[in-house]
Amino acid sequence: MHFVDVVIRQAHPGPAVPAYHSLEQKWHDAWRYQQEESIPWTVLIDDLEGTTHQIYGGLADPTYLIDRDGYVAFYNMWSHVPTLHRAMAALIGRDGRGVVMGGIDSTLHLLPSITAGWRGLRRGLPQSFIDLETSAPTLASGTWLGHRLRPLLAPLALRAKPLPGPVRFGFAVGLVLLAAGIRRMRRIR
């Protein structure tokens, strides 16, 4: 399996990481991206207009699985590692050909973004934080909080593989019990 990353525009510009006006600037950030995120695979640099990114939909954080013949096997519109893990396993199980898992996942997986997003956001401080918080109240502060709670959230939010069936069942039961408990407390009041 090949792994390729394409560096796109600044999602959250700031004083130290302004919007791109030169390819050299983008190249420098791509190098830092590879170093700071310890990316072991190929990192490519899109042109300044984001031509390739825009042809592929222009979303903020998408991942495509492309089959061995060059066809789209799966489109994860908001990259989610456990979902990609399952899709990759399904694709390899089909000898690397064809569409897998219905071909598309458009779910906005917020918990991993909130838990891991601070790494990117903090590079553009303070502007990146102010812009995001005013555009989507609580999202920037939630990302900061997610970073602080990372040791607690990471096993669930940043897992590489899908949760095993019994664990998912346990979470579902826990949520039902929590909801029942809150309802009971409201009645008592």
Added chain:
Amino acid sequence: MAMQKVEVARQLVSRDSRLSHDEYNFEHFRAKHLLSDMQATLEKRGVPPGAPAPDFELPRVEGAPLRLSELRGKPTLLHFGSFT
């Protein structure tokens, strides 16, 4: 042949709706960017499953260019990500 026509038409439509340099490289993240992403998600904007992945050639960080079609023969995970 029909599939190729569909692909060419799709790419022409995309080219018309592509953002300009300044629209794409915004100086400030705004609510409209979030809403645009939400709309794109609802419309399932992008290359649909089963379609040929549009070929491109881009430079690696190390300098040498890579063409997507060179990777055929093995599945490829293609991620688009931002430094911020």
